[in-house]
Amino acid sequence: ADLGVRNITYEGEESEFAIDKSSLAIIRDPNKCIRCRRCETMCNDVQTVGVYSAVGRGFETVVKTAFDLPLHDTSCTFCGQCVAVCPTGALMELDQVDKVWKALNDPTRYVVVETAPAVRVALGEGFGLEPGTIVTGKMVAALRRLGFDRVFDTEFGADVTIMEEATELIHRIEHGGRLPILTSCCPAWVKFFEHQFPDLLDIPSTCKSPHQMLGVLSKSYYAETYGIDPQKITVVSIMPCIAKKYEAARPELGQDPVTPDVDIVITTRELSRMLREAGIHFDHLKEEDFDHPLGESTGAAVVFGTTGGVIEAALRTAYEWLTGKPLENVEFEPLRGMDGIKEAVIPIGKRDFRIAVTHGLGNARTILEKIQSGESHYDAIEIMACPGGCIGGGGQPYHHGNLEI
Numbered sequence: 001a002d003l004g005v006r007n008i009t010y011e012g013e014e015s016e017f018a019i020d021k022s023s024l025a026i027i028r029d030p031n032k033c034i035r036c037r038r039c040e041t042m043c044n045d046v047q048t049v050g051v052y053s054a055v056g057r058g059f060e061t062v063v064k065t066a067f068d069l070p071l072h073d074t075s076c077t078f079c080g081q082c083v084a085v086c087p088t089g090a091l092m093e094l095d096q097v098d099k100v101w102k103a104l105n106d107p108t109r110y111v112v113v114e115t116a117p118a119v120r121v122a123l124g125e126g127f128g129l130e131p132g133t134i135v136t137g138k139m140v141a142a143l144r145r146l147g148f149d150r151v152f153d154t155e156f157g158a159d160v161t162i163m164e165e166a167t168e169l170i171h172r173i174e175h176g177g178r179l180p181i182l183t184s185c186c187p188a189w190v191k192f193f194e195h196q197f198p199d200l201l202d203i204p205s206t207c208k209s210p211h212q213m214l215g216v217l218s219k220s221y222y223a224e225t226y227g228i229d230p231q232k233i234t235v236v237s238i239m240p241c242i243a244k245k246y247e248a249a250r251p252e253l254g255q256d257p258v259t260p261d262v263d264i265v266i267t268t269r270e271l272s273r274m275l276r277e278a279g280i281h282f283d284h285l286k287e288e289d290f291d292h293p294l295g296e297s298t299g300a301a302v303v304f305g306t307t308g309g310v311i312e313a314a315l316r317t318a319y320e321w322l323t324g325k326p327l328e329n330v331e332f333e334p335l336r337g338m339d340g341i342k343e344a345v346i347p348i349g350k351r352d353f354r355i356a357v358t359h360g361l362g363n364a365r366t367i368l369e370k371i372q373s374g375e376s377h378y379d380a381i382e383i384m385a386c387p388g389g390c391i392g393g394g395g396q397p398y399h400h401g402n403l404e405i
């Protein structure tokens with residue numbers, strides 16, 4: 001990959017399948033498939049989406065989508081968990097590094113970058129640091145070396161999401177809106193929901209995800225305050241996530257059809273590659289701070305990277321607005337008989353407020369089916385598609401039994 005040979009296909013008798021470039025997030029090259037079926041296990045057993053299946057083809061087995069449909073036409077959520085486990089590159093994220101280089105090398109563009117909380121704890125792995133090492137300051141310094149005009153923090157957008165979700169939650173409580181409210185900051189989860197539970201479409205929060213919030217603020221508030229033509233701004237998001245590529249391209253998530261909130265999304269892995277291409281000695285860099293004002297955050301948003309963080313932050317805000325007091329620790333208890341689902345009960349005034357947290361789309365399906373059947377009653381639920389939340393996102397450094405990028 002470092003030599004730029006990612007797009008060269010294997011030659012020989014296996015080079016008989018067309019490469020599927022239909023989706024806005026994942027590239028599928030069946031010629032590289034070795035039938036290990038890890039993608040099928042992740043998609044069917046863990047995520048319960050069921051895009052891939054192994055089928056007999058003469059004397060051999062091939063892994064394909066139902067009816068061999070292009071990925072774009074399936075119910076794939078683009079969570080990228082299949083990409084994270086594929087050992088051969090038969091499944092890859094849509095590489096957008098070239099687009100970022102092009103924007104950075106165009107003197108007419110004002111290029112803004114924002115980074116998600118889960119990136120700063122994983123990026124160091126690409127440079128030999130222990131998994132979990134926090135490299136925020138070095139990451140900011142490296143992004144400036146790459147040539148970005150401003151380095152912003154998606155945590156600012158997450159703070160805005162928290163306030164918006166808390167406002168929406170209070171509005172539904174006070175004005176009789178439909179509960180539970182479901183968090184909407186995970187695009188894979190949103191797509192899963194749209195395909196699988198169309199009868200519940202009025203319950204997710206209407207808030208944009210944090211990086212989209214920051215994207216639109218960069219092209220509106222920031223552009224206006226600093227006298228920059230928003231049409232000249234390119235917003236690049238660095239995410240642990242493959243589905244955010246698809247999310248940024250959704251036509252309804254922009255100010256108009258030609259002005260998306262976010263122009264380009266690259267993953268933690270793609271950023272590692274860019275830094276290597278630029279010959280930046282990451283470990284030698286001195287730490288630097290984000291740019292102001294869109295690089296500031298309260299700290300509440302830092303928990304967005306892990307499961308439970310979004311709903312806890314929104315609830316803390318709603319609690320304080322409703323009672324005038326800060327909320328003590330929120331104790332989540334595992335829900336009996338439902339693996340991977342936790343709940344907490346928080347008294348607000350005379351009412352007990354029930355919230356649930358889960359991750360992985362299989363768990364999400366379980367909890368939504370219980371809501372549909374009337375067995376479960378919650379006021380708010382956080383759902384993140386990837387196992388463990390964004391920290392385990394499909395765009396994070398590969399872990400194929402060892403550490404590599």
Ligand code: SF4
Pocket residue numbers: 078079185186187188189240241242243244384385386389390391392393394
């Ligand atoms: Fe993306 Fe996070 Fe959702 Fe995974 S859990 S699809 S990384 S937003």
